[in-house]
Amino acid sequence: MSTAAPTLPPKRVITTKPRFSDKVFRAVVTGGGFSSLVILGLISLFLLYNGLNVFKTEGLKFITGFDWIVPLPEEGLPAQYGIGAMLYGTVVIGLIALFFAFPISVGAALFLSYYAPEWLKKPMVLVIDVMAAIPSIVFGLWGYFILMPHAEYWAKLIHKYLGFIPIFDMPANAYSRSPFIAGLVLAIMIIPIVTSISREIFAQTPLDRVQAAYALGATKWSMIKTVVFPYGRGGVVGGAMLGLGRAIGETVAVYTVLNIVFDIRIEVLLSAGGSVASMIVNKFGEANPEELKALMASGFVLFLVTLLINFLANFIINRTARE
Amino acid sequence: MSTATIPRPSKPWGVNFKQTIPDLAVAVVTVLVTFAIVAYTPMKGKLAFVVVLFLVALAASAAISGIRRDRKAALNSVSTVMVYVAGLFVIFPLGSILYEIIKRGIGGLSLGIFTTDMAVTASDAPLNEGGLLHAVVGTLYIVLIASLISVPIGILTSLYLTEVKGKAAGTVRFFVQAMSGIPSIVAGLFIYAVWMIAFGNQYSAFAGAMALALLMIPTVARTSEEVLKLIPNDLREAGLAMGGTQWRTVAMIVIPAAQSGLITAVILGVARVAGETAPLLLTMGGADALNLNPFDGNSSAIPFYVWKNFLLGTETSIDRAWSGVLVLMIIVLIFFSLTRFLSGRKGRV
Numbered sequence: 039m040s041t042a043a044p045t046l047p048p049k050r051v052i053t054t055k056p057r058f059s060d061k062v063f064r065a066v067v068t069g070g071g072f073s074s075l076v077i078l079g080l081i082s083l084f085l086l087y088n089g090l091n092v093f094k095t096e097g098l099k100f101i102t103g104f105d106w107i108v109p110l111p112e113e114g115l116p117a118q119y120g121i122g123a124m125l126y127g128t129v130v131i132g133l134i135a136l137f138f139a140f141p142i143s144v145g146a147a148l149f150l151s152y153y154a155p156e157w158l159k160k161p162m163v164l165v166i167d168v169m170a171a172i173p174s175i176v177f178g179l180w181g182y183f184i185l186m187p188h189a190e191y192w193a194k195l196i197h198k199y200l201g202f203i204p205i206f207d208m209p210a211n212a213y214s215r216s217p218f219i220a221g222l223v224l225a226i227m228i229i230p231i232v233t234s235i236s237r238e239i240f241a242q243t244p245l246d247r248v249q250a251a252y253a254l255g256a257t258k259w260s261m262i263k264t265v266v267f268p269y270g271r272g273g274v275v276g277g278a279m280l281g282l283g284r285a286i287g288e289t290v291a292v293y294t295v296l297n298i299v300f301d302i303r304i305e306v307l308l309s310a311g312g313s314v315a316s317m318i319v320n321k322f323g324e325a326n327p328e329e330l331k332a333l334m335a336s337g338f339v340l341f342l343v344t345l346l347i348n349f350l351a352n353f354i355i356n357r358t359a360r361e
Numbered sequence: 362m363s364t365a366t367i368p369r370p371s372k373p374w375g376v377n378f379k380q381t382i383p384d385l386a387v388a389v390v391t392v393l394v395t396f397a398i399v400a401y402t403p404m405k406g407k408l409a410f411v412v413v414l415f416l417v418a419l420a421a422s423a424a425i426s427g428i429r430r431d432r433k434a435a436l437n438s439v440s441t442v443m444v445y446v447a448g449l450f451v452i453f454p455l456g457s458i459l460y461e462i463i464k465r466g467i468g469g470l471s472l473g474i475f476t477t478d479m480a481v482t483a484s485d486a487p488l489n490e491g492g493l494l495h496a497v498v499g500t501l502y503i504v505l506i507a508s509l510i511s512v513p514i515g516i517l518t519s520l521y522l523t524e525v526k527g528k529a530a531g532t533v534r535f536f537v538q539a540m541s542g543i544p545s546i547v548a549g550l551f552i553y554a555v556w557m558i559a560f561g562n563q564y565s566a567f568a569g570a571m572a573l574a575l576l577m578i579p580t581v582a583r584t585s586e587e588v589l590k591l592i593p594n595d596l597r598e599a600g601l602a603m604g605g606t607q608w609r610t611v612a613m614i615v616i617p618a619a620q621s622g623l624i625t626a627v628i629l630g631v632a633r634v635a636g637e638t639a640p641l642l643l644t645m646g647g648a649d650a651l652n653l654n655p656f657d658g659n660s661s662a663i664p665f666y667v668w669k670n671f672l673l674g675t676e677t678s679i680d681r682a683w684s685g686v687l688v689l690m691i692i693v694l695i696f697f698s699l700t701r702f703l704s705g706r707k708g709r710v
């Protein structure tokens with residue numbers, strides 16, 4: 039009756055060898071994925087290539103010098119390009135912006151995370167998101183026509199009562215379009231980004247530690263000081279740096295409220311300041327081909343600085359978020 | 362069948378009216394003291410009032426908590442006041458910006474400005490002459506072309522990060538983050554260096570669109586990545602288990618499931634670049650006349666129109682700039698609300 043033992047069917051061969059379509063898919067997607075690296079590489083390459091001559095002839099003086107002299111062709115004099123004053127001015131307005139934006143943003147993030155009543159949270163987050171979406175030209179016009187008259191008055195008050203401090207000194211009666219005002223406009227522009235990053239970081243504070251602090255009888259402020267701040271310090275600093283990066287790269291809003299002068303001055307209330315990004319737009323219109331190359335070189339420096347700040351900021355934020 | 366009446370749960374920990382009386386009293390005293398200081402000292406005006414109110418509120422809240430409890434409570438009250446003020450500071454500028462835009466922009470707004478351009482209109486001509494048709498058309502062109510360039514690249518990047526998960530995913534993510542921080546002016550300079558200097562082209566809407574695309578890619582990529590991360594892995598595994606290749610699983614299951622989220626990502630990118638000004642200043646030339654060819658000749662966009670009229674500086678051109686700002690804000694807010702609406706819908710991602 040019994041027949042021979044049933045022969046087992048041949049074993050199925052299981053492979054993970056991708057099909058042809060998958061190979062194509064992976065290749066295309068990987069190519070797209072690397073596009074951002076390629077673009078960043080191309081940007082630095084092209085700007086460097088165009089600015090190379092200027093870097094060569096000016097050398098280190100391009101960074102440290104603060105003369106931007108374009109002689110007329112018939113004069114036959116050598117041109118001078120130095121963005122030292124602009125770099126200094128950029129740092130000054132960036133720091134002024136952070137000086138105002140940082141405490142307000144951290145305070146607002148704390149307010150949203152621990153103080154605000156439940157019904158207020160959603161509308162306020164909406165307000166912050168809308169602020170982040172407002173184009174910079176709008177801030178520029180608003181800063182010039184609405185904020186500046188008020189800010190000039192504030193600057194006069196600061197000068198009147200704190201004028202003995204050198205940075206608030208006024209050699210001339212010119213309060214409009216000063217680094218102080220540009221810093222204020224930038225502060226309003228970066229508050230949304232610093233606030234939302236701080237809020238995200240605060241939201242990740244471990245709840246058990248928050249509750250532990252309350253259980254030990256801490257007031258809200260003691261809890262924030264001992265739990266929230268130590269935990270979120272890195273992320274908040276990273277957020278502030280992202281804000282600084284945005285402030286440094288801002289162009290048109292600064293252009294409208296800042297009088298660009300190639301000179302290093304410590305008086306922040308005086309109508310003379312600098313910003314690399316705005317200077318590029320300022321000079322671009324009438325630039326001859328050689329000056330254009332100097333502008334490309336300035337753009338390259340600006341690109342490197344902002345990229346570096348962003349790298350560092352994202353590194354800090356990612357590290358804090360992962361912990 | 363009678364329903365049993367369920368007693369409302371009492372909240373013994375809630376704050377009753379009696380407990381808020383001291384706080385209210387402090388608030389009233391604070392305002393009164395502030396009025397007195399502003400009235401009887403040389404400090405005058407709204408600014409003085411706000412500053413004095415802030416300082417008096419700090420002092421009052423610290424004093425009352427210090428007396429009722431201890432130094433720690435006083436510190437807590439002071440910080441509470443400061444945090445509330447910071448919250449107020451965040452809301453205030455937006456209110457002022459929106460109010461001023463509407464107040465100053467509404468005057469120059471009429472249907473007529475959407476049907477004419479500025480080709481034959483002098484800068485000090487009355488507001489009913491000329492319009493921003495050329496700028497609206499230019500903005501439409503550049504936003505459309507920028508989307509066509511950046512959306513495929515952005516979504517491919519996000520697919521690389523979530524579906525292929527190659528070895529370099531961490532690096533790519535890091536670079537995309539960094540790319541979202543490059544200044545817009547640098548994007549403009551780069552396109553100028555490539556498109557104008559290296560390839561010898563002239564100003565055009567296409568050049569402006571390419572600059573905007575550079576700024577749009579990181580926004581689209583990062584938002585799409587967040588969306589694709591939310592698609593449950595079960596869906597992918599189900600697709601593969603039914604014998605689908607990875608390509609078909611992504612194309613027919615993952616992407617349709619993430620559809621509305623991906624659209625949100627695109628609109629978010631559009632909202633990000635629609636108001637950009639700086640790169641356009643270097644790439645588009647800024648025409649006053651309508652230019653229907655996006656690949657050749659100077660053209661304009663709404664931010665450029667605002668910029669040009671602002672620099673002209675005559676009374677009517679400033680008014681024109683404000684109406685341009687109003688139109689721009691309306692467009693940006695429409696896109697913004699669209700993203701809210703799409704991402705707020707439940708069910709799909």
